[in-house]
Each structure stands twice: as structure tokens, then as C-alpha cells.
Amino acid sequence: MAPNGETLIASYPRNKVDVPQRPRRISMEGLQRAISDLSFQLGKEAVETALPPISEVEDAKCECCGMSEECTPEYIGRVREKFSGKWICGLCSEAVKEEMVKNGGKQHKALEAHMSVCVRFNRIGRTHPVLYQADAMRELLRKSSRAERGQSSSPRDREGVKKKGGIARSSSCIPAITKEIDKCKSLTDRLKP
Template sequence: MAPNGEALLASYSKTENTRKPPRLSMESLRRTISDISYELSKEAAIDTKLPPISEIEDAKCECCGMCEECTPEYINRVRDKYFGKLICGLCAEAVKEEMEKNEGKVEEALNEHMSYCVRFNRFGRTHPVLDQAEVMREMLKKSTSRLEGRGARAKSMSPSDKGGLKKGLARSSSCIPAITKEIGGDRGMGE
């Protein structure tokens, strides 16, 4: 501590007029407790009865298998909405996306998503790398089928396609022979 720290503390305690809080009498404490209980009883009379709390159950999604804690009322609402199937919130969002593709047909979207989940649970969880490759293959297949459907195809930038050079960079010949020649020439010098 600084050398003047003790002096500072001593001067502070002398100048500061510290008073102890007033003591409460037992009578004032009883009056305060009585006032608080009176206020609480007034609020209890005003409050309406709260509905009983439903028991929470573990519910398992019929698509992905994830478990959630749900009330029976919520489970019934979900089953009514999705043709008796209990699905989690994530799968419900995926079904909504499928509905946009299927012009709002809920049952078709639900069946499509459930078949995808079954396929994923059988193969994707055990072989994630192969599943990712399969998904990429399907995406490529869909994108090429869309391009072919519009009549647009990827065109080559090769100068031999049109008979002349186009603007931009084009490869005129391979560089492999030049590299091979250099490597072969270095061997001849070293030997």
C-alpha cells in the first residue's frame, strides 16, 4: 500500500460521519409483515385460476428419431397436422420446404421427407463420406437435367470449335512435352 494510504484511510474515517441504521422495533416489524400479507391476499383474490400443468412426455420423431419433451396437447396437434405422424420441429421445417416444391401437397412432402430420413438413417449415419458423395452426385444430376431441359448446354472455349480464335485465353498446345524435354535434357547432362 502507498505510504500515505494509512493516513488517507484515517482521515476518511474521521471526516465521514457514520451513523448506524435505526433499530426497528418488534411492533414495526409485525406491522410490515401484516401489510405484506394483506397485499398478497388482495393479489391472490384478483388472479384467476391458472390452468393445470400437463405432464411432459418424451416424444420420438418418426422421421429422424430425435427425442423431444412435449405436452400431450402439442403431440396431438402435430399428429393432426401431419396425418397421424409425430415429427420434430426440424423435420416439420423440411416438410414445409418439400411442400413448396410439391405445390403445397402436405402428404407427398411428408412421404418424401420420411423416405429421405429412412435412407439417411440406414446408410448416411454409418457411412457419412459415402453419403455426402451420393448427395453431391444427385445434385449434379439435378443441375444437368435442368440445363438440358432448357436447351442450354455448357460450351467449350476451345479455339478449334469455331475455326478461329476467340477473345480471352485459350490453350494452344500442351506444356507436357516441354517439361519432359527439360527433364530428359537434365538427365543427359548429369550422366
């Protein structure tokens, strides 16, 4: 509204005669009718779209890693059917698929390989993570030494392996540390009055 109480003419759309139109007032009766029509439509749609019954869920425990999931009995049955009667979680099923690619598509062997890795991890890795990491490093070294043994044994090839790098064996650092400590002690002894 303008300061003198009149409405601004530019704020309303103009008709062909260029006469300002006043905004339509909504009556309370019309508003109540619109609300009741809307509620009727919403109630009608709710009746028409009945939801299917939800089947009960069960806890299923993965036979590889031991993780539990809530699943329907139908889903549990499909997974057991797919993996030789064993129920495995989604993460383990992906790992089995990857193992199948490595093993040439044999699902039974892939499942056994993944289960043995999970059993080993659950036995050692969860209780003693440092030992598990050391064991994994030992396996890496064992595999790399097998790969070196598979190559020819000519001296020329051995030099190439040394140049490529690898884990070199070194002596212990404890004698160097004790030597430094002894030097520090002798300096402090000299400085004492």
C-alpha cells in the same frame, strides 16, 4: 461525521428556515410492523393466484428423424391431426412446410418426400458419413447433367456451357506422384557412397 463528532450540515436537506434536519430513526417496532404487513400481502397474493394444473408429459418420437421430445398429449394430438396421423418434430415440420412450397402446396407429397430423405440419411448418413457425402455429390452431378440435357444441343450452346465452368474430368495424379518418388530415390542412391 465531521472529525469533531458533528454531522456535516451540507449532507442533509434544508427546510425553509435553513436549519439542518437530523435523519429519521426507524424504530424496531415500526420495522417489524412493515415486515409483517409485507409478508401478509405476499401471502394474500399467493392464495389468489392459483396455478392451473400441469398435465402429464409424454415422450413423442418423430416419425421422420427419430428425435424424441417431451410433449403434452394435447399437443401430440394437434400435431398428429395436422400431419395425417404422424407425429413429427418442429424441425421436420418446418422442412415439410418448405417442401410444400416446392411441391405446390401438397402436404401429403411433401411429408413423403421429407420422410424418404430422413430414412435415407438415417440408413446411410449416420453410419457412413463419407459415403453419404459422396452420394450427395453424385446426385448433384446427376441433376446438373439433366439440366444440360434439357438445353438445346447446338454446338454454340455447348461452348457457352464449357465457358461457364463446371467439374472437369482429369486424369489420376498417382503417376505424377510415383514419378516424383522415383526421382527422389535416384538422387539418394547417387549420393550414397
